[in-house]
Amino acid sequence: MKAHQADRFATIMLWIGALAIVAILIAFLTLILGRGLPHLTSEFFNGPDGVRGQLFNSFYILFLSLVLSLPVGLGAGIYMAEYAPKNKFTDLIRLSTESLASVPSIVFGLFGMIVFVNMFGLGFTILGGSATLALLNLPILVRVTEESLRAVPRSYREASLALGATMWQTLRKVILPTALPGLITGITLVAGRALGETAILIFTAGMNVSRIPFDVNPLAAGETLAVHLFAVKSNPLPGTNADQIADGTAALLIIMVIVFNICLTLPSRWLQRRQLGRNKV
Incomplete structure (x- = not known):
C-alpha cells in the first residue's frame, strides 16, 4: 500500500511539474506575442528603420554558420563514434569537447573579435560572425552526432x-x-x-546593417534581430518608439524560432515513425 501511495504521489508531482512548465510557456508566449504582434506591419519591415535587413541577416548568418560547422561537427562525431579507438587520447578529446560546450558564448565572442575581427582584419562582418558561431556550434554537434550514432543498436552493425x-x-x-x-x-x-x-555577434558581426536589400556580401555588416533587440533597448534612438520596436522584434524572434523548429521537427518525427515501422516489419 505504501509503495502504491508513493507511486501515486510521484505521478501527481510529475504532472504538476509538467503542467507548470506548460503554463509558464503559455504565459510567456501570450505576453510576448500579445505585445508584439500588433506592431508587425509592413512599415515595421520595410520602413526607414525597418527590420528587413536584420531578418535576412539572422537566417544568412545561421546558414553560413551551419555550412561551416556541420561538415566538421558531423565528421568528428562519426569518427569518435565509429572509428576512434578507445584510449586516453580519445577520452581527452571527449573531455575537451564537453568543456568547450560549457564555455559562455561571450568568451567565444571575445575570441572571434581577437581572431577574425582584429588578426584577420575582417572587421565587423557577417563572415566573422558566422565563423565564430560555427565554433560555438561545433562541440554540441560533435557530442550530439556521437550520442545519436551510439544509440543505434549494435545488432544493426553486426547484421550489415x-x-x-x-x-x-x-x-x-x-x-x-x-x-x-x-x-x-x-x-x-x-x-x-x-x-x-547576441553576445557573439555584437563582438564579431557588429551592430550595423547593410541597407542593400538581401545583401549577400559576407563582408558586409551583420546585425541580426537579436542584436537589434539588444541595441533598441540598451540605446534607444531619439524620436523612435523603442518599446514598440522592441516588442515587435521580440515577437518576430519568437515566431522565427517556432516556425524553424516546426519545419525541422516534423520531418524528424516522420522519420522516427517510418524507422519504427521498418523495425516492426
Missing part, C-alpha cells in the same frame, strides 16, 4: 557486416539513416541557439 557490407556501406546505408532523427534534433537545437545568439 555479416551480410558482407563494408564499414563505410554500413555507416552510410544503415547507421546514419537510423540515427537521422536524432541528428536532426541536434541540428534544430543548435540552429535555435544560433538564431537567438
Whole structure:
C-alpha cells in the first residue's frame, strides 16, 4: 500500500511539474506575442528603420554558420563514434569537447573579435560572425552526432557486416539513416541557439546593417534581430518608439524560432515513425 501511495504521489508531482512548465510557456508566449504582434506591419519591415535587413541577416548568418560547422561537427562525431579507438587520447578529446560546450558564448565572442575581427582584419562582418558561431556550434554537434550514432543498436552493425557490407556501406546505408532523427534534433537545437545568439555577434558581426536589400556580401555588416533587440533597448534612438520596436522584434524572434523548429521537427518525427515501422516489419 505504501509503495502504491508513493507511486501515486510521484505521478501527481510529475504532472504538476509538467503542467507548470506548460503554463509558464503559455504565459510567456501570450505576453510576448500579445505585445508584439500588433506592431508587425509592413512599415515595421520595410520602413526607414525597418527590420528587413536584420531578418535576412539572422537566417544568412545561421546558414553560413551551419555550412561551416556541420561538415566538421558531423565528421568528428562519426569518427569518435565509429572509428576512434578507445584510449586516453580519445577520452581527452571527449573531455575537451564537453568543456568547450560549457564555455559562455561571450568568451567565444571575445575570441572571434581577437581572431577574425582584429588578426584577420575582417572587421565587423557577417563572415566573422558566422565563423565564430560555427565554433560555438561545433562541440554540441560533435557530442550530439556521437550520442545519436551510439544509440543505434549494435545488432544493426553486426547484421550489415555479416551480410558482407563494408564499414563505410554500413555507416552510410544503415547507421546514419537510423540515427537521422536524432541528428536532426541536434541540428534544430543548435540552429535555435544560433538564431537567438547576441553576445557573439555584437563582438564579431557588429551592430550595423547593410541597407542593400538581401545583401549577400559576407563582408558586409551583420546585425541580426537579436542584436537589434539588444541595441533598441540598451540605446534607444531619439524620436523612435523603442518599446514598440522592441516588442515587435521580440515577437518576430519568437515566431522565427517556432516556425524553424516546426519545419525541422516534423520531418524528424516522420522519420522516427517510418524507422519504427521498418523495425516492426
